[in-house]
Amino acid sequence: MKKIVIVGGGISGLTSGIFAQKYGFESIVLEKNSVAGGECTGWDRQGSHIDGCVHWLTGTKKDTELYDLWCEVGALDGIDIINLDYYYMFEYDGKKICFYNDYNKLREELLSVSAEDSELIDEFISACKAVESIEMPTSKPMDMMSIIDMMKLGKKMMSGFGAMKKYSAVSCKEFAERFKSPILQKVFRSFMPDNYSISQVMFSYATIVSGNGGIPVGGSKAMAMRMADKYKSLGGQLRLNTSVDEIIIKDGKAVGVKLQNGDIIDADYVISACDANVTLQKLLRGKYVDKQLQPYYDDLENNPLQSNVLVAFAVDGDVSNLPISFIFDSEKYEIAGKTEDRVGMRVYSYDKSLVKNGKTTITSYISQNTQQFDYWKKLYENKEAYKAEKTRIAEEILKRILKHFPELEGRIKIIDVATPATYERYCGAYKGSWMSFMSTPKSKQSQGHNGKIDGIDNFQISGQWIYSPGGLPCAVATGKFAVQRICKAEKIKL
Numbered sequence: 001m002k003k004i005v006i007v008g009g010g011i012s013g014l015t016s017g018i019f020a021q022k023y024g025f026e027s028i029v030l031e032k033n034s035v036a037g038g039e040c041t042g043w044d045r046q047g048s049h050i051d052g053c054v055h056w057l058t059g060t061k062k063d064t065e066l067y068d069l070w071c072e073v074g075a076l077d078g079i080d081i082i083n084l085d086y087y088y089m090f091e092y093d094g095k096k097i098c099f100y101n102d103y104n105k106l107r108e109e110l111l112s113v114s115a116e117d118s119e120l121i122d123e124f125i126s127a128c129k130a131v132e133s134i135e136m137p138t139s140k141p142m143d144m145m146s147i148i149d150m151m152k153l154g155k156k157m158m159s160g161f162g163a164m165k166k167y168s169a170v171s172c173k174e175f176a177e178r179f180k181s182p183i184l185q186k187v188f189r190s191f192m193p194d195n196y197s198i199s200q201v202m203f204s205y206a207t208i209v210s211g212n213g214g215i216p217v218g219g220s221k222a223m224a225m226r227m228a229d230k231y232k233s234l235g236g237q238l239r240l241n242t243s244v245d246e247i248i249i250k251d252g253k254a255v256g257v258k259l260q261n262g263d264i265i266d267a268d269y270v271i272s273a274c275d276a277n278v279t280l281q282k283l284l285r286g287k288y289v290d291k292q293l294q295p296y297y298d299d300l301e302n303n304p305l306q307s308n309v310l311v312a313f314a315v316d317g318d319v320s321n322l323p324i325s326f327i328f329d330s331e332k333y334e335i336a337g338k339t340e341d342r343v344g345m346r347v348y349s350y351d352k353s354l355v356k357n358g359k360t361t362i363t364s365y366i367s368q369n370t371q372q373f374d375y376w377k378k379l380y381e382n383k384e385a386y387k388a389e390k391t392r393i394a395e396e397i398l399k400r401i402l403k404h405f406p407e408l409e410g411r412i413k414i415i416d417v418a419t420p421a422t423y424e425r426y427c428g429a430y431k432g433s434w435m436s437f438m439s440t441p442k443s444k445q446s447q448g449h450n451g452k453i454d455g456i457d458n459f460q461i462s463g464q465w466i467y468s469p470g471g472l473p474c475a476v477a478t479g480k481f482a483v484q485r486i487c488k489a490e491k492i493k494l
C-alpha cells in the first residue's frame with residue numbers, strides 16, 4: 001500500500017486525508033497545532049465560545065457539486081444549516097438599510113433610500129443573478145478535465161462568466177461612486193476594501209441569496225471536528241502537535257518529511273496543505289519557485305491580502321433584538337496607522353448551540369491590509385506594547401457599541417482580541433491573511449493551479465492559497481484534487 005504524508009490538518013489537509021483513505025492509500029496528516037481545522041476554528045474564553053471562521057459556507061445548497069463534496073468529507077453530517085434573512089444591515093446617518101437575502105426586498109429597500117439610483121440598483125441585482133450560475137467545479141481539477149467537460153462547464157456558467165469579467169474590472173469604490181445617494185455610496189464601500197473588485201461582493205451576496213451560503217449549526221470548530229472524525233473513522237492517522245520542519249526531496253522527488261523534533265517520516269507522496277508561503281519558503285527552504293503563484297506574491301498591491309483584528313465580547317442575557325450582521329458609523333478611531341469611522345458587529349444569537357451560560361458572543365472585525373500586518377508583526381515583538389494596544393482597541397470598539405446600544409451597559413465584557421499576527425502565529429498565514437489573493441481590477445486572472453511545483457515529483461501543493469480568492473470551498477476542493485492527481489499517476493480509477 002502506497003503512503004501519502006499530508007502536511008497540515010486544516011480543511012484542505014483533512015480532505016486530502018479522507019480521499020487518500022477512500023482510494024486505498026495509507027495516510028498520515030501532520031498538524032502542528034493541538035487541534036485540527038486550521039483557520040476553520042473556534043475557541044473558548046471565560047465560558048464563552050468564539051467562532052473564528054464561517055460567516056457563510058458556500059456549498060450548503062443541495063444538488064450542487066460542492067454540497068456533495070462537503071457531505072462526502074463529513075462536514076455537514078447530522079446538522080442543520082442556518083440561512084439568515086439578510087447579508088448585512090447598516091445604519092448610516094441614522095438610517096437603517098438592510099441588505100435582505102431576497103432580491104425584490106433588497107430592491108425595495110435600496111429604492112426607498114434613493115429612487116434616483118434605480119438603474120444602478122437594477123444593474124447590481126441583475127449582475128448578482130447572473131453570477132449565481134458560477135459554481136466551483138469540484139468533481140475533478142481543471143487539468144484533468146476533457147474538452148467535453150470544459151465545454152459543459154462553460155455552457156453552464158456562460159452568463160455568469162460575462163458578468164464576472166465585466167465587474168471584475170470595476171473596483172468597489174468605483175461602483176459605489178456611481179450612486180447618487182451618499183448613503184448608498186457608503187453602503188457599497190462597506191463590504192470590502194475600496195480597491196477590491198465589486199464582482200466579489202456580487203458573488204458573495206448572490207451565493208447567500210441563492211441559499212448556497214448557509215451556516216452549519218455548531219460553527220466552524222465543530223465542522224472541522226466532524227471532518228477529523230471522518231478521517232479517523234476511515235483509518236487515517238491524525239497526528240496533532242506535530243510540526244513539519246522540511247519536505248525531503250531526493251533526486252527531484254518528494255520522499256518524506258522531517259519533523260521539528262528531527263524524526264523522519266518516509267512517504268511515496270507528500271501533499272503540503274499548509275500556507276503556500278510556509279511550504280515554499282520554510283518546508284522547501286526557498287529552493288523552488290512556484291511559477292504559478294510567484295506573480296501574485298510579486299504584486300501584492302494588485303493581488304491584495306485580507307486580514308483583520310477581531311474583538312470578541314460576551315453579553316449576558318437576551319440579545320435577540322440586536323441585528324446579527326451589523327455595521328454602523330461611529331466616532332473616528334485609529335488602528336494600525338489607519339483611521340476608521342465604522343464598527344461592524346456579528347451577533348451569534350442565531351445559533352443557540354453557541355450561546356453558553358446565558359451569554360451570547362459578539363465579534364467585531366476590523367479589516368487589515370498588508371502594511372497593517374507589518375505594523376502588528378513589529379508590535380508583537382514587544383509583548384507588553386502589543387497587549388496594551390489590543391486592549392486599547394477593544395475598549396474603543398466597546399465604547400462605540402455601548403453608545404449605539406446603551407441597553408448593553410453592565411452586560412457586556414471583552415473576552416479576547418486577535419490580530420493579523422495571531423493568524424500568522426497560529427497557522428503560518430502569510431501576512432496574517434486568511435484568504436488567498438483577492439481580486440482587483442488589476443489582478444492577475446487565475447487559470448487554476450495544477451498542484452505541481454516544477455522540479456519536484458510525487459508532490460502536491462494544496463490549500464486555499466492555490467485558488468484565488470481562497471476560502472473554505474477552495475480548501476476542500478484542492479485537498480480532493482491533490483489526491484485525484486496522485487490517483488491518476490498511480491492509474492487508480494476514480
Ligand SMILES: Cc1cc2nc3c(=O)[nH]c(=O)nc-3n(C[C@H](O)[C@H](O)[C@H](O)COP(=O)(O)OP(=O)(O)OC[C@H]3O[C@@H](n4cnc5c(N)ncnc54)[C@H](O)[C@@H]3O)c2cc1C
Pocket residue numbers: 007008009010011012013030031032033036037038039040052053054055056057058242243244245273274275278426427428434435462463464465470471472473475
Ligand atoms: C476570521 C475568519 C473568517 C473566515 N470566514 C470565512 C467564511 O465565512 N467562509 C469561507 O469560506 N472561509 C472563511 N475563512 C477562510 C477559511 O477559514 C480558510 O479559507 C480555510 O480554513 C483555509 O483552509 P486550508 O486548509 O487551506 O488552510 P489552513 O486553515 O491554514 O490550514 C493549514 C494547516 O497547516 C498547519 N501547519 C502550518 N505549518 C505547519 C507545519 N510546519 N507543520 C504542520 N502543520 C502546519 C496549520 O496549523 C493549519 O492547521 C475565514 C477565515 C477567518 C480566519
